[in-house]
Amino acid sequence: MSKLATKDIIVEIADQLFYQQGYQHTSFADISNEVGISRGNFYHHFKSKDDILDAVIQRRLANTEKMLNDWQEDEQTSLEQIRCFINILIMNRAKIKLYGCPVGTLTTELAKLDHPSLIDANKVFSLFADWLEKRFLDLGQKENAKELALHLLARSQGIATIASAFQDETVLYREVETLNEWLTTYS
Amino acid sequence: MSKLATKDIIVEIADQLFYQQGYQHTSFADISNEVGISRGNFYHHFKSKDDILDAVIQRRLANTEKMLNDWQEDEQTSLEQIRCFINILIMNRAKIKLYGCPVGTLTTELAKLDHPSLIDANKVFSLFADWLEKRFLDLGQKENAKELALHLLARSQGIATIASAFQDETVLYREVETLNEWLTTYS
DNA sequence: ACAATTTTAGGACGGCCGTCCTAGAGTGCT
DNA sequence: AGCACTCTAGGACGGCCGTCCTAAAATTGT
Numbered sequence: 001m002s003k004l005a006t007k008d009i010i011v012e013i014a015d016q017l018f019y020q021q022g023y024q025h026t027s028f029a030d031i032s033n034e035v036g037i038s039r040g041n042f043y044h045h046f047k048s049k050d051d052i053l054d055a056v057i058q059r060r061l062a063n064t065e066k067m068l069n070d071w072q073e074d075e076q077t078s079l080e081q082i083r084c085f086i087n088i089l090i091m092n093r094a095k096i097k098l099y100g101c102p103v104g105t106l107t108t109e110l111a112k113l114d115h116p117s118l119i120d121a122n123k124v125f126s127l128f129a130d131w132l133e134k135r136f137l138d139l140g141q142k143e144n145a146k147e148l149a150l151h152l153l154a155r156s157q158g159i160a161t162i163a164s165a166f167q168d169e170t171v172l173y174r175e176v177e178t179l180n181e182w183l184t185t186y187s
Numbered sequence: 188m189s190k191l192a193t194k195d196i197i198v199e200i201a202d203q204l205f206y207q208q209g210y211q212h213t214s215f216a217d218i219s220n221e222v223g224i225s226r227g228n229f230y231h232h233f234k235s236k237d238d239i240l241d242a243v244i245q246r247r248l249a250n251t252e253k254m255l256n257d258w259q260e261d262e263q264t265s266l267e268q269i270r271c272f273i274n275i276l277i278m279n280r281a282k283i284k285l286y287g288c289p290v291g292t293l294t295t296e297l298a299k300l301d302h303p304s305l306i307d308a309n310k311v312f313s314l315f316a317d318w319l320e321k322r323f324l325d326l327g328q329k330e331n332a333k334e335l336a337l338h339l340l341a342r343s344q345g346i347a348t349i350a351s352a353f354q355d356e357t358v359l360y361r362e363v364e365t366l367n368e369w370l371t372t373y374s
Numbered sequence: 375a376c377a378a379t380t381t382t383a384g385g386a387c388g389g390c391c392g393t394c395c396t397a398g399a400g401t402g403c404t
Numbered sequence: 405a406g407c408a409c410t411c412t413a414g415g416a417c418g419g420c421c422g423t424c425c426t427a428a429a430a431t432t433g434t
Contacts, residue, residue: 006411022299024211027391038413040394045411049392098298105295107352108287112209122352150349150358151365158345162337165294165309171337178338193381214421225383227424232381236422381430390421400411 011055019102057120068131078138101160194232198242206289244307255318265325288347
């Protein structure tokens, strides 16, 4: 029982630290200190640091998929479902202010490292993009549903980047409002 | 003569490498190999790695200021001047696809490192923001010139992030077009 | 031409990194 | 109770990092 738990805890802690400190800047010592296990014990659960990164990405993919499904079940209209996506920025504003968007900052880092896991990390973006595309299709945007999805993705990325750079929430609130007004055009 | 030149070359190479590989991931060995000088010789020109980072940021600030002044002189209307800003995305599309926006990715990295130079790195953003604000003021947007400037900054950041994540130029071209259409609203 | 100063090369240093190894502790099954 | 297996702790290992030191080379000023 605790076998799986320990492994899951490692991934959970690594997920947080990779987000807050970046992948490179997070060492095994950091993770093991936080988890409370010895440094050497790591390699019983994972082959390498890259292996942990892969596990973290898989975890994020699963969590994202679950979140999107929940929104689909909880909200009635496609418009309200899309607003759930926009609302992440408000919900996570405190962390975004400090560390930016978890998805965007990881892909940015991996791109610069020319890291092979960039492809997998991008799948989180793709999950959002595909899901948003379906909502826009449902709103009758047959021609440019994919374009609108990527546009919304880009807008939210920009908001997170600026809010993090200036460590400021007011620009985040204002831009989210602008984004919601933009969305009204497609209702 | 060569005294200043060597120092400048170091900063120039460091600037490129910090952009392409990230600050942390760029080592003294990387820079010295590229410049063609010995590793030990570095500390005659700079006190530390952070010292080089500061020099790189100062260089970027100077270059940005020069670029903005050039646009001001070359283009007649404020609208055309703003379009110069948007057009950076097209001009630098190849590099943006690979490494993202130099300003945004550096601030993102420094924010995660909790690095003291984040404040200075942000000044590049502020240069753009203040400059854009004045153009929007000139376009008669007295009430929300600053908001429009930050909005444009955020939009371009988002485009760079998505283009880099998906290593794709088509989304960049399309989003720039959307951005230009948006700007027409304020002419 | 010579002394003073600046610039350079190259190695040495501690430190932290990811990784690996080994011995012991814990656990479950018969 | 005894055995097999899983899990854990802690240290050892090469390697690279940023930094520092020293001595020689190049440059400058007079």
